[in-house]
Amino acid sequence: MKKIEQWVRPNIRQLKPYSSARNEFSGEASVWLDANESPFNLPYNRYPDPLQNDLKEKLAKQRGVMPENIFLGVGSDEAIDLLYRIFCEPGRDNAVSITPTYGMYRVCADINGVEYREVPLKKDFSLDCDAILQTIDTHSRLLFLCSPNNPTGNVFPAIEIERLITAFDGIVVVDEAYIDFSSRPSWIRRLNEFHNLVVLQTFSKAWGSAGVRLGMAFASPDIIGYYNQVKYPYNISDLVQRYAMEMLDRENEVRRWVDEILSVRSRFVERLSDIPMVKTVYPSDANFVLVKMVESEKIYLRLVTDGIVVRNRSKVALCGDCLRITIGTDREMNVLLETLKSYS
Numbered sequence: 001m002k003k004i005e006q007w008v009r010p011n012i013r014q015l016k017p018y019s020s021a022r023n024e025f026s027g028e029a030s031v032w033l034d035a036n037e038s039p040f041n042l043p044y045n046r047y048p049d050p051l052q053n054d055l056k057e058k059l060a061k062q063r064g065v066m067p068e069n070i071f072l073g074v075g076s077d078e079a080i081d082l083l084y085r086i087f088c089e090p091g092r093d094n095a096v097s098i099t100p101t102y103g104m105y106r107v108c109a110d111i112n113g114v115e116y117r118e119v120p121l122k123k124d125f126s127l128d129c130d131a132i133l134q135t136i137d138t139h140s141r142l143l144f145l146c147s148p149n150n151p152t153g154n155v156f157p158a159i160e161i162e163r164l165i166t167a168f169d170g171i172v173v174v175d176e177a178y179i180d181f182s183s184r185p186s187w188i189r190r191l192n193e194f195h196n197l198v199v200l201q202t203f204s205k206a207w208g209s210a211g212v213r214l215g216m217a218f219a220s221p222d223i224i225g226y227y228n229q230v231k232y233p234y235n236i237s238d239l240v241q242r243y244a245m246e247m248l249d250r251e252n253e254v255r256r257w258v259d260e261i262l263s264v265r266s267r268f269v270e271r272l273s274d275i276p277m278v279k280t281v282y283p284s285d286a287n288f289v290l291v292k293m294v295e296s297e298k299i300y301l302r303l304v305t306d307g308i309v310v311r312n313r314s315k316v317a318l319c320g321d322c323l324r325i326t327i328g329t330d331r332e333m334n335v336l337l338e339t340l341k342s343y344s
């Protein structure tokens with residue numbers, strides 16, 4: 001039995017997936033009478049391509065992988081949830097992650113009745129690899145690592161992530177939602193080295209498309225095969241597939257947006273440090289910064305009153321008195337800076 005298959009839940013291993021009309025016949029035809037669609041209201045009358053082949057082909061070229069390495073989901077959130085449904089037997093298996101990190105890993109564990117174990121980062125937000133390896137046991141199936149991490153903003157060194165991928169007898173998920181803002185290379189280029197690696201990316205951040213809900217998982221064809229069996233047959237709508245094809249053509253524009261956000265971020269960080277109630281601005285490889293402030297809770301509420309919403313992270317592990325501030329336009333950051341200055 002192949003390694004991946006050993007980790008898959010027995011019911012999923014034995015699953016006979018739903019076979020849609022578009023699965024059973026996907027070639028060309030002039031008369032379509034197989035899916036009980038309406039003949040009216042072209043082109044929306046037709047079911048979308050269940051495997052999003054055109055979009056995957058284009059994406060595969062851009063990312064330097066094969067279409068068989070790609071799963072597309074309704075946001076990365078679908079890709080996260082399906083990993084639990086494929087690999088974690090409720091009440092038996094567990095998932096391991098770090099804290100603080102992205103909240104959906106835990107929510108999906110809770111929904112699926114899977115134990116979720118979190119290992120605190122060190123005080124400087126670095127990985128505690130030894131503690132992670134000690135937390136893992138024979139029922140650990142998933143290890144979530146978010147890099148650059150949300151909400152801390154830092155990237156974890158490749159050598160440490162590689163150590164965990166190599167040592168862990170299960171699936172390592174590297175969530176790269178913010179990779180476009182980082183100077184580090186994506187783990188996608190090392191997919192062929194690690195059959196147990198899943199890399200998550202999304203259209204929601206750098207690609208400016210949170211509203212359309214499109215996330216990507218890159219992994220070995222074996223893992224993608226299980227994703228395809230478990231997902232809803234037509235999870236990505238035709239509208240979204242077309243939109244994403246157009247977005248991929250705008251890669252250069254996206255690079256310019258990223259450059260702009262990075263330069264706004266560096267100006268913002270510089271000016272933020274001059275404000276007396278700001279204690280620490282943590283270094284960021286993402287489109288947000290984590291900021292420790294004097295009495296952050298009060299500042300958060302005052303900002304809300306002034307019509308400015310940031311993310312209050314002060315109740316999160318290691319983030320006492322911290323706000324997470326997304327980098328917007330220069331104008332938006334100036335409004336925030338002027339407002340903060342008016343409080344002191």
Ligand SMILES: *Cc1c(COP(=O)(O)O)cnc(C)c1O
Pocket residue numbers: 074075076077078102146150175177201202203204205210214215
């Ligand atoms: C924003 C974010 C995502 C994106 O999720 P989508 O469902 O694709 O919008 C994924 N992971 C992390 C860590 C995030 O911060």
